[in-house]
Amino acid sequence: MQQQQAAAKQIVVHEDDLGMCHGANAAFLDLSKRGVCTAGSVMVPCPWFLEIAAMQAEHPELDIGVHLTLNAEKSFYRWRPLTKTSRAAGLADDDGYCWRTVGELRRRAAPEAVETELRAQIDAAIAAGIDVTHVDSHMGALICPEFVETYVKVALDYALPALLTRSYADYDPRHNLGDLSDTAPMARALALAETAGIVPADQVLETPFGRNGAARPAYDALMARIEPGLTFLAMHFNAPGEIEAIEPKSSHIRTEEFALFQDPHFTGPLLAGCELLGMRGFRDRMRAGKKEKVVH
DSSP: OOOOOTTOEEEEEEEEEETSOHHHHHHHHHHHHTTOOOEEEEOTTSTTHHHHHHHHHHOTTOOEEEEEOOBOOSSSOOOOOSSOOOGGGOOBOTTSSBBSSHHHHHHHOOHHHHHHHHHHHHHHHHHTTOOEEEEEEGGGGGGSTTTHHHHHHHHHHTTOOBOOBSSGGGBGGGGGTOOOOOOHHHHHHHHHHHHTTOOOBSEEEEOOTTOOSOHHHHHHHHHTTOOSEEEEEEEOOOOSSTHHHHSTTTHHHHHHHHHHHHOHHHHHHHHHTSEEOOSHHHHHHHHHHHHHHHHO
16 A cells, blocks of 8 residues: 555555455445445455455456455354465364354464465456455454464565554454454554555554444544544445344345445535545556666
């Protein structure tokens, strides 16, 4: 990501969890056509991944990255690693599914197995015809000290921007991660990323999953946190349908978020004072910079 101009509010309105279910994909297409959602990322191990590949073929303008996935947190709706892993690899529970929590992943996953799985997911997305624009991390797992250097290394091998912030405090989904007191791996990963032309987002703001009451006040408060610089909005839009069975206690968070961002009375004032950005431009400038370095 580029260094941002001072005083400019720049926003990537991003949908995480593409491919998790049909409703997530439908919401992404709807909001992308409205010009509200500027990018999204797909969970390759999930059941509705191929629908996203089909959407990309029909709508090549869609800005789609890979939501690198090492966790399957739902009660009954689960997915497995793409790679055939041994118990020593530590990527799967006793039933063969990805770990439910980031803590379990951190305790058990071997970094070399993580790297192999990340590459398999990116390769699968490319093979399916997705014009991969970036990578980010489901539940934020890959910015943990055990994995962040591998995450950046893999992203750079594919010449893709990786979602990072300069500090854990600037990354809202950190509530999933546990102890982040060891900041040395993040510092090394950031140095490597910046050398390659990736500048971290100034902040990552997430869907307010813990909200109580009406949606609008919670999102007004979230959007009030947007400051000059680059803000990455990690949203989880979802059309009604099967999500109610997948997340019976919290599905309304996703469906009400979708409905709110369909409402121009909400998005109009929000977006009027901001520059909306996708991820493809960051990727293309990053790759152009690499070519320039080769030439010179």
